[in-house]
Amino acid sequence: MADARLIQALRRGEGLDRLWQDWGPPTWSICLGMAPDRARARELLADIARSLPLAVPGWSLDASICCQMSKLVWQRISIRLELPAPASIEIEAPARTATPTSDQLRRRLAACPPEHRVIYLLDLYYRCPSAILAELSGWGEEQVRAARAAVAWSLVAEEAS
Amino acid sequence: MSLDRQAVSQLLPCFVCGDLPPDLIEQVQRALEADPELAAQARALREAEAACRELLADPDAPGRSFFSASPLAPQGFGRALLVAASAVLLAALGASLHAAAQPPLGGLVEVHLQTSGSGALGFIAQEDPARLAASLRQAGVPTDLLMIADLRAEGLRLVGGQPAPSGLGALILYEKDGVHYLCQVYRALPAMPPRELQQVGATTLRSYQHGSVGLVRFEGPGVVCVFSAALPAEEIAALVARRLRALG
Known part of the structure; x- marks a missing residue:
């Protein structure tokens, strides 16, 4: 209900500052996770920020803001980083897992295909269910789940010593 | 199967x-x-x-000024139209997965500002913790969320409390030297990247600063507490840490 109220305000050209206050920081984190450096991350964020006022008047009152933000951020990042279309994704749970150190995490995250990494990060920060994300994006739900799982496992797979 | x-x-x-x-x-x-x-x-x-x-997590996330500087921002953007905090918080705390994803910092601050102001709707002025607990129970606050800490050792006087606007939590208000301190107690809150992290025994204190309002989030069994005041978050974190250490 609160989402619908905010979306109504956004449709009137109001409430963008509120939207950004809540969604700017997680979106910035996603950009940091997708871009090779801070300068590129700022470019991504600026692109999303510029797109928002144009996108929000068309937002549905029936979908939550997190999902509509997911869709917009996914679209803009896909365009800016020229992410490939979905393909079949092989997932295998690793034999041994461990919590990664910061260095391992940074390295492993960067090594993930960006078209999969973006889904993991969207899920991490927006928690939009895969079914809805699939509906909004045109990906299959299984592909969304598989991409997220592939990244999740690659982050915790213990490296052979 | x-x-x-x-x-x-x-x-x-x-x-x-x-x-x-x-x-x-x-x-x-x-x-x-x-x-x-x-x-x-x-x-x-x-x-x-x-x-x-x-x-x-990056405390230097580009803020609103970054956004308003973007060339396509509409004219109306500069207006600070705050949506009712209760509604925002309801979305942040709701049981649905969508709602639970909404970062609630702005909503928590708005609840702080509304509750610490005089005459908040539904506020129960009661300095006795047991009576306040009974009144809040009567007002529908679940028993497990009735955490009314005795903070007199820190010089904080209990002022009263009320159910959270969402109906899914409790708000307990204290006062010291004219400064209002609010303890917001919920069953769950979405994660929010903190500005500072501090460990006190098994408890992690997560600090946030939102304008003049500092907030410290910490978790107990089945509850999340957010302690806030119009003070630097470090000061509030120090108070919470002292209290936690005193409790052992």
Whole structure:
């Protein structure tokens, strides 16, 4: 209900500052996770920020803001980083897992295909269910789940010593 | 029908991010209780999520000025139209997965500002903790959320309380030297990247600063508390840390 109220305000050209206050920081984190450096991350964020006022008047009152933000951020990042279309994704749970150190995490995250990494990060920060994300994006739900799982496992797979 | 080990393992990434139907959640939970290796996998996935958030948390996130400087921002953008905090918080705290994803910092601050102002709607002025607890129970606050701490050792006087605007929490107000301190107690809150982290025994204090309002979030068994005041978050964190240490 609160989402619908905010979306109504956004449709009137109001409430963008509120939207950004809540969604700017997680979106910035996603950009940091997708871009090779801070300068590129700022470019991504600026692109999303510029797109928002144009996108929000068309937002549905029936979908939550997190999902509509997911869709917009996914679209803009896909365009800016020229992410490939979905393909079949092989997932295998690793034999041994461990919590990664910061260095391992940074390295492993960067090594993930960006078209999969973006889904993991969207899920991490927006928690939009895969079914809805699939509906909004045109990906299959299984592909969304598989991409997220592939990244999740690659982050915790213990490296052979 | 119960799932085999491999099927459970494949479901773990979805389980960890809460994207499974309830019947599968139950089956995975049972499997984790019975299989320490699977439980360790789930723990690693959860910890990787948390570590990822920490890695990408950036206190210098571009703020509103960055946004308003973007060339296509509409004329009306500069207007600070705050949506009713109760509604925002309701969305942030609601049971649905969508709502639970909404970062609630702005809503928490708005609740602080509304409750610490005089004459907040539904506020129960009561300096006696037991009577306040009874009144809040009567007003529909679940018993497990009635955490009314005695903070007199810190010089804080209990002023009163009220149910949270969402109906899913309790708000307890204290005062010291004209400064209002609000303790917001909920069952759950979405994660928010903190500005500072501090460990006090087994409790992690997460500090946030939102304009003049400092907030400190910490968790107990089944509850999340957010202690806020119009003070630097460091000062509030120091107070909470002292209190936690005193409690052992």
